[in-house]
Amino acid sequence: MSLLRKCKLCIDVSHSALWGYDPVESIKRYKDQLIYVHLQDYANYSGGDGESYDVNWVDVGSGTVMDFPKIMTTLEEIGYDRWVTACPGQIEDRSDQERMQVNRGYLQQLGY
Template identity: 30%
Template sequence: MMKLGYQTNTWGGVVGHPAGVTSVKDLYYLANGSTEEALKDIAATGYTGFEIFDGNLMQYIDKKEELKKLMADHSLDLIGVYSGANFIFPDILEEELLKMEKVAAFASELGATHFVVGGGAIRTNGILESDYIDLGHALDKVVAIAEKYGLIPSYHPHLGTIVESPEQLDKLMSLTSIYLCPDTAHIEAGGGDPVEVIKKYSSRIKYIHFKDYDNGQFLPLGEGHQNFDEMIKALEEINYDGWITVELDSYPDPKKGAEISRAFLRKFNL
């Protein structure tokens, strides 16, 4: 039975930690909303788990019991944490990986299952072929970090990185051992077919993000044109029994967006 979770980033949007401008070790993803409100709304709309940005998780590094109480009060599992990095610049890679190790260690303490990363910087003067090799090697180091703390490592293709298109994804996946976390809307926005990606990489999918897409916009499930019927069928064919996390980077009423997606998924008996 597939399990349903939600990303807390809708409460505050996709931004970043300002300290990262001058300090790579503090370059976290950070949604500027309330994690407390997010967990309350996620539970109220019928999800049983949540994913959180690394920056929002690390806000609780000295308040671990507070976060554990929030999770218990709302009967929510911490599915995983999302992080990211440039990955292709040797001079800062060590700092990026040390940051990720701190995040992975804390996530593991809280019972997380997944460690998800995005990234691979686009250079000002364009992508070098060697950037894919460097990204692949860096992601293998992420695998080692995640597995050290009992987490499942996955790569999340993302707009604004060197892995947007199907061809770029294929190039990277041949260069690394990391699992794939398909984000269905980012795959389509990059010119790919999420159904085909799920089928092609079925043996490397331990986790997946759902969001709908139409006319250049990320939308609640059912409000775009993504073919979730075929995606869920493809997942069922590989006996997928892991988490499906709904992610919506921003929405005027975050709780309402979560409700729309949850109602849509009930048609699949999820």
């Protein structure tokens, strides 16, 4: 983390949560180094504590863990104006375009 003045930081909010960190607090703490935000959601997981994670990835907004309204509001509050991407879940067989439309529709419902 001491080298962030040079390399900057991407926060994947789902990985932050999986590793026991609050995504909103991570965004606030590293706001000066933040260059990219990755939105991803999950319903549950197993593993960790030295084991590989087995994660049930779902569409953004479909999980039970992430608070995307608060995450997006926090990005606004800190004046974040860089890239934000959303990763579709892997819950059903559909085209990439269909998967992205689900995430885009959810974020539009939130006003983004």
